[in-house]
Amino acid sequence: MADLPPSHPFDDDKLKEECGVFGVVGIADAANFVALGLHALQHRGQEAGGIVTYDAEEGFNSARRFGYVRDNFTKASLMETLPGSLSIGHVRYSTAGSKGNTAIRDVQPFFGEFSMGGAAIAHNGNITNADALRRELIERGSIFQSSSDSECIIHLMARSLQKNIPERMKDALRRVEGAFSVVAMTRTKLIGVRDPMGVRPLVLGKVGDHGWALSSETCALDIIGAEFIREIEPGEMVVITEEGGLESFHPFERRPSRFCIFEHVYFSRPDSIQGGQSVYETRRQIGVELAKESPVEADLVCPVPDSGTPAAIGFSQESGIPYAMGIIRNQYMGRTFIEPTEQIRNMGVRLKLNVNRALIEGKRVILVDDSVVRGTTSRKIKDMILDAGAKEVHFRIASPPTAWPCFYGVDTPEREKLLASQMTPEEMAGYLGVNSLKFISLDGLYRAVGEKNGRNPKAPSYCDACFSGEYPVAPSDMIEKGFELKAAE
Structure with missing residues (x-):
């Protein structure tokens, strides 16, 4: 078994996407293509990975491993066990x-x-009524093998009376609340489904003459040389055969689309296309909007690597303040400190980030980051900048204050641990010890993703619950546990 990646000892102040999914059909040695796709999606999940294949002679085969794709699914001895x-x-x-x-x-x-x-499924998202479904299924005799909410889908399929697997999947997913992008397979078919609101992404690609691919992001299509065809629509199911035939269904009641706006801010890779838009260009435009909303006199605009880089470029272009790499990221920290000593752990972000002292000293610095969650990392970065001799430190954040937890497939701290749920931006600036702290407004974020008039409060076109507290699907399991929704205004 490969070593587990570090459990975020130096990067525990970011929201974490739950996972990425990828599938191919009609391609010899399909598992190798899936491994490449998963490698491109590694930013969406770094804890573990798995691959399932089907071969007419050997049937279904699977491999599940802890750690990075590169450390497991590049070994010939393992990949040879996954034919089809x-x-x-x-x-x-x-x-x-x-x-x-x-x-x-x-x-x-x-x-x-x-x-x-047989059938295998891979799920990106979060089932918000999983506890209730699990209790019901166990009472009716289901025996669960995992603690994952995704396993509910398999048990619901098993209890369906439909005659084929795609129809059973439709039955099962109609019982599910929350967010889901599912890639599944039978002996002869590749299946992709998005929830009715399309919260999590799923795209379709063409490989050669007869092959097809499904992926969380377009960047994973690029790595295998697939042509991006289109996004799977919210509420759509596609069923693709090995011969290359594709059928499309809409098995759910239609609802307004509510794609996760944080995919544009942070989760997706900048070289992906989401909602017909370049993620990189959207992030650059966020920086432009941020500079318009919250100007400040300074000498340098510096990104907090790497997620703050496109927004910092946009801020610099709009403000006319020079862009500079004032903080350098150590790209090779990951495997070196799997089990750091307490002394090393106390060094904190210095193991990952180092200040370019010759550039920073004596300067008024604008730091552009994608978000502030707990604030712990922001304070350490501010200290590093001041220790390097900066005259002033101004934070500009490329998202609104993150004040509410996500229940649709993102690992978010409990609400009381989110700094923005406890403090105003002015209080946060004092807590972080910076000269100023400004977030992009929710309207500004919507303008950056293409909504010229900003956010429509009566019918927002994205899921922005982590900023607004307005959940498009009530998180019923969490409400049962005592979570309080935002009071109606």
């Missing part, structure tokens, strides 16, 4: 299940054997 021209895969960072204590049984894809044959 049909395969799906998953990379995981747990949001539902045993956080921080993941068992191999929690690693997807999950597999089920039905009367009409």
Whole structure:
């Protein structure tokens, strides 16, 4: 077993996406293509990964491993056990299940054997009524093997009376609340489904003459040389055969689209396309809007690597203040300190980030970052900048204050641990010890993603619950546990 990646000892102040999904059909040695796709999606889940394949002679085969894709699914001895021209895969960072204590049984894809044959599923998102479904299924005799909410889908499929697996999947997903982008496979078909609001992403690509691919992001299509065809629509199911045939269904009641706006801010890779827009260009435009809303006199605009870089470029271009790499990221920290000593741990972000002292000294510095969650990392970065001799430190944040937890597939601290839920921006500036702290407004963020008039408060076109507290689907499990929704205004 490969070593587990560090459990975020030096980067625990960012929101974490739950996972990425990828699948191909009609391609020889499909597992190798899935491994490449998962490698491109590694930013969406670094805890564990899994691949399932089907081969007419050997049937279904699977491999699930802890750690990075590069450390597991590049070994010929393992990949030779995954033959076939049909395969799906998953990379995981747990949001539902045993956080921080993941068992191999929690690693997807999950597999089920039905009367009409086997099926495997990989799920990105979070089922907000999973606790209620799990209780119901256990009372009716289901035996769960994992702590993951995604396993509910397999059990719901098993209880369906429909005659084929796609129809059973429709039955199962109609019972599910929350967010889901699912990539699944049978012996002969690759299946992709998005929830009715399209909260989490899923795209379709063409590989050669007869092959198809499904992926969380377009960047994973690029790595295997696939042509991006289109996004799977909110509420759509596609069923693709090995011969290259594709059918599209809309099995759910239609609802207004509410794609996760944080995909544009942070989760997606900047070289991906989401909602028909370049993620990089959207982030650059966020910086432009931020500079318009919150100007400040300064000498340098510096990104907090790497996620703050496009917004910092946009801020610099709009403000006319020079852009500079005032903070340098150590790209090779990951495997060196798997189990750091307490002395090393206390060095904090200095293991990952180092200040370019010759550039910073004596300067008024604008630091551009994507978000402030707990504020712990922001304080350490501010200290590093001041220790390097900066005259002033101004934070500009490329998202509104994150004041509410996400229940749709993002690992978010409890609300009371979110700094913006406890303090105003002015109080946060004092807590962080910076000369100024400004966030982009929610309207400004919407303008950056293409909504010229900003956010429509009566019918927002994105899920922005982490900023607004307005949940498009009530998180019923969390409400049952005592979570209080935002009071109606």
